Amino acid sequence: MVFVCPEVYVVHDEKNENLLIDVMLPGAKKESIKLEFSKNGFCVEAKAEERGTVYFSCYTLAHEVFPDRAKAKYKDGVLKIIVPFKRETVKEIDIE
Template sequence: MANIIRRGPFSELMNMRNEMDRLLGDTFRLFDQKLVDGRFGLNPSMDVYETPEEVVANIDLPGVKKEDIKINIVNNEVSVSGEVTRENKVENGTYFLQERSSGKFYRSFTVNTPIDTDKVKATFKDGVLELKLPKAEQAKPKEIQIDE
């Protein structure tokens, strides 16, 4: 006895549309986010973690000079921006592969705790920008003793 599978007339088209949405979803989501931000450009990778004393961000900026990096903190939103420039000239040759990006970059993130902006430290070594954002005193955890 054969099994009968019922299909609607447009099921294959809907399957194809769902697959295209899945494949292109990330691309359009990133594009839409850049439209919302009003910024186009490179989006460097970063890691952000928190300790009891501070928030630390490590941002990959290979090929960037430290004097080309701008760091701003406004209302606990940290933003890092600048520009990557690459020399695209080759004497006596022609590129057959060129993957390294150049142009403006911008990254921002919001810290969920007040930051002591007077004590922020930024270091740049081996293409990695490290931001150490100390928590303000009122944001640091305090242990309370119970009176008898």
């Protein structure tokens, strides 16, 4: 078996309320996917036995999220996750 860190893409939705996360797991079976979330990040593990591949990695997110409200769907080798994130007040800094 070959261990691989899956490619992950993270963007905000149009309303800037949710993180949209795509995890690339080509060849993995839905039943083999294990996804765990915390308020600061997530871990994903999956097996693509025909390829002899095990995907595994943990990721830290730039925003604190609400893991109990996360939703995930798997289709065509892509795990799509939607999770609301905590909005923070920010202060713009002047550049001298």
